Amino acid sequence: MDIRDKYIVLTGATGGIGRAIARKLSNDGARLILVARNEQRLAALMDELRGDDHRAVFADLSQARGRQRVLEVCHMTGVSLLINAAGINEFEMFEKQSPDDIQNLLEINLLSPILLTQELLPLIAQQQDGRIINIGSTFGSIGYPGFSTYCASKFGLRGFTEALRRELADTNTRVSYVAPRATRTDLNSDSVVAMNDELGTAMDDPALVANEVMQVIRGSSRTDKYIGWPEKLFVRVNALFPGIVDNSLRKQLPTIRRFARGKI
Template identity: 30%
Template sequence: MRTWLITGANRGLGWHIANAAIAAGDNVIVTGRNLEKITEAFSGYDAKKVVTLALDIAEEDQIRNVVQSAVAIFGKIDILVNNAGYGQLGPFENNSPADIDNQFSTNVFGMFNMCRAVLPIMRKETHGHIFNIASIAGLVGMPGASVYCASKFAVVGFSESLAQEVADFDIKVTVVSPGSFRTDFLDASSAHFGSADIPEYAEFSRKIRDSSERNNHAQQGDPAKLGSVIEQLALDPQAPTHFVVGSDAVQIASDRLNSRKLELEAWRELATSTDTPNQG
């Protein structure tokens, strides 16, 4: 029987991934910043198999405590799902240094610290699978989301490198890049907008906010289906390092690959002109 540790599980993608793991009969540790909310989200489940713990992944001491508790309760951690995160939106100049620090503390450094705490356990077992939830915004830059995109690009690059570093320990790393799924991501409770007011960006910012409100809970992706897919990938020894999910994300990623290839070929001659002449 497998043991999962899932961050940011009180709602959204994390909640659905946890429910898919529970339905598969696995042991699951679900975490969220507010213990009351995470407990309520999983009330009615067998407390011996579904454990709820408070965790703010921006706090290293809380991460250590949760990981220690997980091992004390179930003896191991087979699957780590780094799902906790949020979107810091708006133009770059509208985002203060504090806004950016908070975004990276959760989306990037919190994920780093979760991996740092769990990897020694997986290395000891010579087994494990880490899922880092990124976004299609980690593959394609988007206006009005420069800070969020930067954080998710970091998740993608880190995951690709980490996968190669831990492969010899039979630990897999999959970075999941979803498109738009019908969650609370665009709610005011999740999406944050820059705190710096710059009049020149007022109209652009209004368009970003209007678009967020229009698309909130109208996204085409079904988070329950994504939860089931993650559970399936956790069983597959051939699970990919990169998993782009959602028809919109697949199309966006495909278009970006094609445009990058065209750009690379258009500038190949100039780019390769920088080589040192062959002295032989």
């Protein structure tokens, strides 16, 4: 897809991964519709980006009114690509998560991108080469202790992406799923970073994730994209032989419980 002068909606624009994607898209001449709740961070991002035809939309995507604001801007500009990157995470053993936190996480990570996609799809479908990219996670394919609700949200997003891609296979709209592994952003609490260090779990730079997203945008592949070795391999092993992953994660459980309890 040639993104020069195209309007692109980027949710989660002020996040670690969102900012890295925004920089690359603006360097390549795209016009961005940047969505997030924090006005100051969104204004700071607008200031640093190349190009002067970007829009900032302050919106809580879990609210119908917030999504409506995005739609209103897109009615004026048109939209060629929607990147659903907004997301939250909570590292907590399941029995400790509050019902409100569970609901909030599922609303932001799963329901909001589904509803926003439905609202913008008629506009994207008007394009010769329309695109939707959902940012998932390795945890959308591998259930991991301490992240049950987050995993549920990303498994759901992956299923939604796959079904919609197949539903739109005979149209001009292409639907993709990009699954980063752990990445150094504010999404991960100090406890998660310390736990990853102890377990030897690699964490990527957001710029690397943005590069992978740019490859998906430029390319024509219709398959999901998983970032990082050995995570790509673990996704396949988990699908074919889940018992092997069960055993290996069982050995990590005491460490995971300690960090979830410690909340350093």
